[in-house]
Amino acid sequence: MTLDPHAKRLLEMVAAGGLAPALxxxxxxxxxxxxxxxxxxxxxxxxxxxxxxxxxxxDLPIRVYTPRGAAGRRSGAIVFFHGGVGVxxxxxxxxxxxxxxxxxxxxxxxxxxxxxxxxxxxxxxLDDAAFxxxxxxxxxxxxxxxxxRIAVAGDSAGGTLAAVVCQGAARxxxxxxxxxxxxxxxxxxxxxxxxxxxFAEGFFIDQRTxxxxxxxxxxxxxxxDDPRVSPLRAPDFSALPPAHIHTAEFDPMRDEGKxxxxxxxxxxxxxxxxxxxxxxxxxxxxAGAIPRARVLxxxxxxxxxxxxxxx
Amino acid sequence: xxxxxxxxxxxxxDDLREAGLTSLDMVSLVxxxxxxxxxxxxxxxxKPANFRSIAAxxxxxxxxxxxx
Numbered sequence: 311m312t313l314d315p316h317a318k319r320l321l322e323m324v325a326a327g328g329l330a331p332a333l334x335x336x337x338x339x340x341x342x343x344x345x346x347x348x349x350x351x352x353x354x355x356x357x358x359x360x361x362x363x364x365x366x367x368x369d370l371p372i373r374v375y376t377p378r379g380a381a382g383r384r385s386g387a388i389v390f391f392h393g394g395v396g397v398x399x400x401x402x403x404x405x406x407x408x409x410x411x412x413x414x415x416x417x418x419x420x421x422x423x424x425x426x427x428x429x430x431x432x433x434x435x436l437d438d439a440a441f442x443x444x445x446x447x448x449x450x451x452x453x454x455x456x457x458x459r460i461a462v463a464g465d466s467a468g469g470t471l472a473a474v475v476c477q478g479a480a481r482x483x484x485x486x487x488x489x490x491x492x493x494x495x496x497x498x499x500x501x502x503x504x505x506x507x508x509f510a511e512g513f514f515i516d517q518r519t520x521x522x523x524x525x526x527x528x529x530x531x532x533x534x535d536d537p538r539v540s541p542l543r544a545p546d547f548s549a550l551p552p553a554h555i556h557t558a559e560f561d562p563m564r565d566e567g568k569x570x571x572x573x574x575x576x577x578x579x580x581x582x583x584x585x586x587x588x589x590x591x592x593x594x595x596x597a598g599a600i601p602r603a604r605v606l607x608x609x610x611x612x613x614x615x616x617x618x619x620x621x
Numbered sequence: 622x623x624x625x626x627x628x629x630x631x632x633x634x635d636d637l638r639e640a641g642l643t644s645l646d647m648v649s650l651v652x653x654x655x656x657x658x659x660x661x662x663x664x665x666x667x668k669p670a671n672f673r674s675i676a677a678x679x680x681x682x683x684x685x686x687x688x689x
Contacts, residue, residue, distance in 0.1 A: 319664070319667070320648060322664060323647050323648045323650075323651045323652075324644045324645065324647060324648060325644070326644075326647050326651070326667050326668050326669050326671075326672055327638070327642065327643060327644030327647030327648075327650075327669070340643070340645075343643045343645040343646060344645065346645070346646055346649055347645045347648055347649060349649065350648055350649035350652050350653070351648060351649075351652070599648070599652065
């Protein structure tokens with residue numbers, strides 16, 4: 311396909327702004343820019359029954375979205391980790407996406423405000439991610455969540471967290487996870503794929519920004535081949551939960567998402583793979599500016615909800 | 622837009638990027654200008670020079686409105 315016209319226009323706007331947010335100014339500059347971007351391009355009009363901010367630990371906030379169809383009754387749940395190369399992104403930058411996922415899946419969505427690098431380098435984010443999944447499992451009945459219907463999800467670097475949490479749970483006998491939902495996941499931080507090269511510049515997230523985030527999130531001494539950093543490099547995929555893996559056609563991370571789907575399929579893990587034609591990285595958070603993204607996210611959520619209900 | 626993003630006032634000829642506008646902010650800026658003036662900026666209009674300063678944006682908006 312060709313680039314979606316709205317996505318193309320958005321990329322032209324980013325290009326007109328010149329360089330990416332001054333990375334040399336430190337992480338707060340890009341963190342704030344992402345929040346402002348979300349105000350401009352995220353959707354706000356997605357109805358949900360309730361949105362509740364709470365903390366599972368003093369430094370670990372979560373946001374619980376209850377869809378209209380689940381108000382006052384039990385439902386499945388999607389524990390969601392936002393993207394942002396481990397350095398930026400928060401509960402607000404992915405608010406519209408979480409609302410859409412809750413609405414379309416008819417499951418509660420629990421978004422996780424995990425600790426960010428460089429203040430909290432690897433494995434802080436991963437520890438938080440695993441902690442929240444266990445916390446949700448332990449508190450399922452209080453949260454009106456059906457324990458056998460808990461999905462772990464994430465986009466981009468949050469997709470890395472979701473994939474690694476699933477690998478960890480499978481290895482150590484952690485909480486049973488019914489589904490892993492990965493949106494444009496980073497599965498190999500070394501990034502040697504063809505799509506990383508083809509879309510290295512001018513496709514929303516540049517190679518320069520990816521490398522900057524990698525240096526901050528994984529300080530010297532962290533092995534980038536560790537499957538907890540690059541889940542695609544795991545030796546075994548056989549005991550993993552079923553997966554829905556979504557990539558975007560014009561995304562540097564496209565090929566590694568596909569490779570992860572292929573690895574799971576090769577290990578006979580039930581896997582649904584979909585590459586969204588014409589789309590770019592982060593499309594799911596820019597549905598206010600890319601109308602097609604809203605339709606696609608609805609399909610993503612509906613399929614996940616159906617899978618969780620055993621459909 | 623400006624007062625929400627920046628903590629000091631901006632003159633009409635000041636370089637917005639020097640004032641702290643990032644490439645991601647350009648998305649917000651273009652969309653905000655389109656919403657404010659109820660217009661669609663054509664592809665060839667979305668270029669750095671047209672958004673360099675408030676004065677440049679003003680010129681662009683006037684050109685688009687005059688061409689109607």
